[in-house]
Amino acid sequence: MNNKQIMIFDTTLRDGQQCPGAGMSFENNIEYARLAANAQVDILEAGFPSASKLDFMIVNTIAKEVTNTNSSPIIAALCQLKKEQFEITIRSLEPAISNKKARLHTYLPVDPQLMDALGNYGKNFSKITKDVFELIKMAHHEGVEIEFSPEGYSRMGENFDFVTDVIRAAVEAGAKIINCPDTIGGACKLQGEEYFVEKMKIHSRIIEKEFPNKNIIWSTHCHNDFGLALENSMNAVFEGPATQIEGCFNGIGERAGNVSLEQCILYLKTFGKNLKYKETFYTNFKTETLQYISDFVSLNMLQRQTHWPITGENAAKHSSGGHTNAIIKNPLSYQPFDPREIGNEITFQFGPFSGGNHAKDIIEKYGYICNDDEKANIAQYIKNEYADRRKGITDRELIQTYIKFRNPIKMEFINYTKKAFESNLELSGEFFGNKKIFEFKTMESGSAFTSLYNAIVQYIPDLKIEKYTSQSLSKGINSMSHSKTIIKDANKKIFTGIGEDLDIEISALKSLIDATNQCYIQNNYIQK
The missing domain is CATH 3.30.160.270 (Alpha-isopropylmalate synthase LeuA, regulatory domain)
Structure with missing residues (x-):
């Protein structure tokens, strides 16, 4: 089987901070960049430098601080297809250019509805295609790597030929990465031939045929409006040509958010080796850092749901008596993965559905005696004391009640x-x-x-x-x-x-x- 690396493009600092309420201070942006670099994300999209002086400073500082080793991520910065924004973006990335770690990420609407709504592009396709070529060529000559995104790719509809032309122009001008986003999070495999992954396959064949000497990286950037971002991203990898996934930790981002990177990373680790595809898909990401990064995002950007997959507070916490009994004997009996893989631990919360084994486990963890013939009575006593606490009690409350039970x-x-x-x-x-x-x-x-x-x-x-x-x-x-x-x-x-x-x-x-x-x-x- 062939090994195929899937690169992780982390846009938590860019698309993530476009989520209402998720903005961070300058210092926290830099701290996050250090965490992401240490975790070995492949590309870190640091921001939108032409948006403000502060955004420029954030991108510029990150480009200075985290691009000085061979394992450093590529630093990407987003800009519209406008000359003045290209110039600002290139200046912000200058510290990373000398280390060949700079990527300019530009985009252009191709969804007919989006083009009409924005009103800046009209139907002059030939002029648009020419602008794509000239601006990307100019940036390429400045020494930055170029990523081009046809915005609204999954809803291109009758604009397929136009999209083909702008991708062709971007590649000819020097773009190395073509990102095909499901910008509005509305793609579904049930769309058949109109499914964006099917379009990606066609475009990748066209570009490969016309530019056989160019090794183009195909990427996907999926939003989660229908809860399909993970499925769509993985389909683009397993069924399509994508070798780069763009997303945010904890799935933050505009509207319902982007695909969750921790879900993608663990999905690939768990299911990446598949005989059907005769390839093993993997990432270089340090999975043991997932919990820490997720916690950082939850604390400093947007609070994570308690039941959030992989890293949520309840993802490795159990209360049910039957579950607890099994997990005490075998930690993976009710876990699809070992939480220690991501820097977490299995925990238990005593509640109305907990049993004697759960109480015994906590009591003995705190150094007290709980015999098998009394554990059921002790558990029931504790539950009676907290009969109205349907959401469970803390370990400390359990021990205090155990002591009350033992008092002579x-x-x-x-x-x-x-x-x-x-x-x-x-x-x-x-x-x-x-x-x-x-x-x-x-x-x-x-x-x-x-x-x-x-x-x-x-x-x-x-x-x-x-x-x-x-x-x-x-x-x-x-x-x-x-x-x-x-x-x-x-x-x-x-x-x-x-x-x-x-x-x-x-x-x-x-x-x-x-x-x-x-x-x-x-x-x-x-x-x-």
Whole structure:
């Protein structure tokens, strides 16, 4: 089988920033260019330098900074078919020209509807073709590589012969790359002979026959208005002559966006070797950088959908109990690719459809014990605690609830009364596995705190009170009391419990209970 490299043309900085709300600062443009260069994109379309002084500076700076190695991408800049824009664009690319890394990308509408709407071209096809030839020839002589795009190629209709003439003129003048865009994202394979990939095949044969000594690169630039950008781009590669794909990371771009480059790259990696075509299609892109670049675009340009393919937050996150059980045993059981390939990891979010294995996996990851015979009960307890949280809970919330489940003392309420020579303490809830109301009575010489401590040491021998303090948090009779109890166990481990209540005695009891619960869990439910 023959190996065929598919070049990645990244237009995130140009077409991506034409998406409303996706513009970035000068510094972020430069930072993105560095990321793309490190990831080994083949061509980086840095912008539209004639649009403004800032756009010129962005393209010029990128051309200076990322074209000084053999592995550097070619820096492309877009311009209309106008002499003054050609001149500005060439100047912006000057730092890359000496390194033979500069590409001028120009375009011309060929879609009849688009030509009528723009109103700048009319039907003077011979003049248009002449302008294409002369301007491209001029730029070619300046040392820049030329890419020519017949804009609206997929809707050329009756203009096929005209499109043939302008492509012919561009190639004769020195254009090396012919890009055939589905500008309005309306192409579909069901169009049959009118499908743009079929037209590309015809044009590539014509050019190959007329210019046998020119090695023309055919490219495709697909928009996603019908959600077909990936399919159309891949058809142009597998069924057509395209060896270059143009798109944006996270599929950003005008209207519904461009084809998603991360989808194209992983598609080619996964399906590129195909016996039907007797060729292996591949890219040189570093797939392990995909997640980082996608995250950068989501943070600095346009927020990515949570369920976005390949790199979305949920693309490698699972919640379903059945899925989780299988993935714990085999990470690829519910994943079409290993997320580590793109710099990501499989994660789980506990939710209403999660099961015991999911809870057990998280609990054990945090260093706690969860036995097989109790995992279902623990999972159900956690779900009951968050019955209204249909979107799931965080790992931290799960662990906090697990600890609550493990606490040996679970108090529903504490009632404390004091008379002249006697104090009464009632604790309702669970006390070391027993569920009932506990009553403690103390005479004048004792205290509720001491009574509770004496009851606790029946279950945790050698537990010592190291220190106890209590103070008011504010002035007045309604001030909240803040108590702190420090205890030491038989292994000389220290635990500090906190309690707050309007009643100073009850706040002290709560702090003792908190310290005791910590001690018990530490000594009984932490993995050794």
